[in-house]
Amino acid sequence: MKRENLVYSEEIKEILLKKGIAPSFQRIKIYEYLISHRVHPSAERVYIDLVGFIPTLSRTTVHSTLNLFADKGMARRLFIDGNLVRFDIDSSDHMHFKCTKCGEVYDILKSSPKVTSPEHKVLSGEMYLYGICKKCKEE
Amino acid sequence: MKRENLVYSEEIKEILLKKGIAPSFQRIKIYEYLISHRVHPSAERVYIDLVGFIPTLSRTTVHSTLNLFADKGMARRLFIDGNLVRFDIDSSDHMHFKCTKCGEVYDILKSSPKVTSPEHKVLSGEMYLYGICKKCKEE
């Protein structure tokens, strides 16, 4: 393994420890994957891509790790698709756009509109946009 | 059947015909259900509630009918939950709020924020809000 990656892993260890998460090999690799593949992957996508590199990896670990990250506020669950959950390691305030032609999910780097309700206590919100992406338009 | 319901069904027939949909008994009943149960039900919810009334009803019919309504612009698919699709017969411009305690999905009767993108062609958008509903707050 390259020194770069080792340093990378050391930094990730710190991040996980600060959140009270034991920095296991699998968790570090999943975190690293999310950091370097910013396409809002599903659990299955993470699994498929990492299992080539970690042959003993199980889907259960991927799911439980992604849910752990989300519950600790280190990742965001995106319900932009109907029947699968995507994950975003970038929990900063931004929106998402899904191309209905190619299926890709892009960041819209503006803060999400703030909506309040006179009756309910609104704690969070997600704005999902749909349409045709730049790449698909040009074809 | 009460005369009221017959009139209701007649009106629904007109609505379906105008959209080019054959007004079968099942479709009319599913439409009627959506009109009179405005809680953004899932396909399973619609099926469970209607199968007592229409014993031969199949899940496939419910799914295909709801998808037909959505594709014809007569209903909206809501991805406010992670792994199930809810349907909303009200396709007017409004937002949705889900109570994370009781799970209920409420309407927020304001028009959804309009977001554009300099690169992508945005065709539609959905704003989902999460928090604690009025009822749960009061307990």
Added chain:
DNA sequence: TCCATAATTTGTATTTATTACAATGTTGAA
């Protein structure tokens, strides 16, 4: 170091939502 315990991962089974598809049933125009 060694051991006991806790934490984590794994693999399998299960659950749940949805779709695929062929067989059956229904309807309306000729």
Added chain:
DNA sequence: TTCAACATTGTAATAAATACAAATTATGGA
């Protein structure tokens, strides 16, 4: 009435996610 197109049904298949117990690994005190 007949027939072809359309709609519904039931079963099987697919797919995402979870439940759970067994196996593995890490940790901390003797």
